[in-house]
Amino acid sequence: MRKKELKLVATFPTTADAIAMEKYCKMSGVSGRLIPVPRSISAGCGMAWCTDIVEREHIENVAEQHGIKEEIHECMV
Numbered sequence: 001m002r003k004k005e006l007k008l009v010a011t012f013p014t015t016a017d018a019i020a021m022e023k024y025c026k027m028s029g030v031s032g033r034l035i036p037v038p039r040s041i042s043a044g045c046g047m048a049w050c051t052d053i054v055e056r057e058h059i060e061n062v063a064e065q066h067g068i069k070e071e072i073h074e075c076m077v
Contacts, residue, residue, distance in 0.1 A: 004076040008053050009035075010063070011043030017068050018047035021059075024066050025049065030058045041073050050077055 012018040022034050032051030037043045051059065053074060063070045 006053060006074060007077040008051050008056055008059065009038060009041065009073045009075055009077060010049040010051075010059055010070040011037055011041060011045075011073065012047065012049075012071075013044040013069055015045045015047060017070065018045055018049065020066060020068050021049045021062065021070065024062045024068070025051075025059070028058070028062055030055055030062060032059075035077065038075055038077055040075055043071070 010021060018034060025032055032049050035048050035050045037046055037048045059072065
């Protein structure tokens with residue numbers, strides 16, 4: 001079993017927003033991956049973008065530039 005680490009988790013109201021975040025983050029070189037929403041978070045579509053804490057500003061910029069609605073959490077993943 002992997003050791004859990006503090007990560008930045010962005011959740012979305014729709015699957016389309018989650019997939020758009022993945023697409024635009026990869027195009028922008030922002031590290032991360034789609035994961036199921038952790039149990040400690042309640043979110044709309046069930047998918048989340050997980051990345052390192054230091055990527056917060058990049059995630060917020062990608063979401064703003066592309067009109068993606070997201071909610072950002074810090075949690076152990």
